[in-house]
Amino acid sequence: SGKVIVFANQKGGVGKTTSAVNIGAFIAEAGKRVLLIDFDPQGNMSSSVGSDRNKPGIYEVITGKNSMEEVIQETTVRNLYVASSDINLAGANIELISAEKREYFLKDAVDSAKADWDYIFIDSPPSLGILTLNGLTAAQEVIIPMQCEYFALEGLTLLLKTIQQVQKTFNSGLSLGGIIFTMYDSRTRLAHEVIQEVTGYFKDKVFRTVIPRNVRLSEAPSHAVPINQYDTTCIGAKSYQKLAQEVLDRV
Amino acid sequence: SGKVIVFANQKGGVGKTTSAVNIGAFIAEAGKRVLLIDFDPQGNMSSSVGSDRNKPGIYEVITGKNSMEEVIQETTVRNLYVASSDINLAGANIELISAEKREYFLKDAVDSAKADWDYIFIDSPPSLGILTLNGLTAAQEVIIPMQCEYFALEGLTLLLKTIQQVQKTFNSGLSLGGIIFTMYDSRTRLAHEVIQEVTGYFKDKVFRTVIPRNVRLSEAPSHAVPINQYDTTCIGAKSYQKLAQEVLDRV
């Protein structure tokens, strides 16, 4: 039954959505059935794969209006499907706060669908609020995309503390799937320093494949397709393909 | 009495903190008294100016434990001061939800201190939750940093709707101070397209000064100083200096 992976980092703009979509697309291309769940009210994952955001999505599932099967949409990539999000999900922050078991809404929805998928990838918003807690509680592995920047280091400690908290209180089965370095610019000293420091501490928990900065990755969402359908020859595509293989092998 | 400006955008990593800190630093250098308020639990603004995060900060002010004067710290830049944040502020998301007038906590704190400052700059987190609503309610102007990327366009509509909502319900005096293009890479077609589209719609609400991508801007925070004390000759410093002049002239 399916492996559930959440892409999380409260630091904004680090490549959570880009990583979940493109690793998912290459793993689907390799023949695995992959479900993307957009648990960020911004809906960037949903638009990255051209989902119809007027149809019911993951919000309707966690509020009990629809089943997971009813909201799942196809994408342009074979074996890649999506449960989309919309702004209603932002309301869940307030709606769920006072509910019993507010951290388990997504887990209940995911557990009911797990058997049908090889991989379930959850995208989360840039915060450590209720939506990200739901993602960490529903997942077996957490993958942390991070930029090679100073603020990224600052945020990592806080994120790890939150993960430990979730392991203790809501999901003892959660483990660290790995850290991805994204938007890497080899010309800057800062990038090298950040990579050295993080790799020194996390050792083999850091994915060997580093994703370089590549504008083609930021162009693909405007065509509503993952990079494997926008430009397969660019460095962004080749790196995410290699990274997808690493995820298949080790997570 | 002081002009209160909030830097807001729910899209993550677009340069909210970098813009507030560096525009603030150049305006302080020009002789104005500037107070930075870090209303993001990540605390990136606080660490950008080397504030002591073990001292009480803005969280203690909005919860009534300290007055604003008691928490304000000096920075390395003359005329630039900061009310720092820490992770306790993240708790405010849940604590404030059920409080009466939960959108006005920051406004009450800011109004008590306004007379002592020429400018008050508020940094907000990458979300449209309670903390950002407080920032929009406390401010007279909102400045929107945005990257020249596809996801940035998608988020803009939602942000403008939220601003209109705040103008109607909490703060009729709030106006759009302007849109800043950040991390601009002139070599990419996508960047030109986004700038054309946004400028076509917002006309003179877009600041003429565009901030280019410049690694020195991301190095400065690791030295706990703004760019005007890290490297005054780099393109990042020159652009923010020009932008600070534009803010002085028109906001």
Ligand SMILES: Nc1ncnc2c1ncn2[C@@H]1O[C@H](COP(=O)(O)OP(=O)(O)OP(=O)(O)O)[C@@H](O)[C@H]1O
């Ligand atoms: N390797 C890359 N090279 C160039 N641009 C990239 C790369 N990865 C992501 N981007 C672009 O950078 C921006 C931030 O990436 P993305 O939106 O995936 O991050 P995120 O962590 O999901 O953001 P948020 O915190 O807002 O959810 C997007 O505009 C995206 O298209």
Ligand SMILES: Nc1ncnc2c1ncn2[C@@H]1O[C@H](COP(=O)(O)OP(=O)(O)OP(=O)(O)O)[C@@H](O)[C@H]1O
């Ligand atoms: N013009 C620039 N050139 C290069 N790097 C930049 C530039 N502006 C900001 N950065 C870097 O990009 C990253 C994102 O910027 P910043 O943290 O200011 O954005 P933010 O909108 O405040 O993010 P968040 O949504 O997480 O609060 C940081 O690591 C910062 O140092």
Ligand SMILES: [Mg+2]
């Ligand atoms: Mg995202």
Ligand SMILES: [Mg+2]
């Ligand atoms: Mg910030």
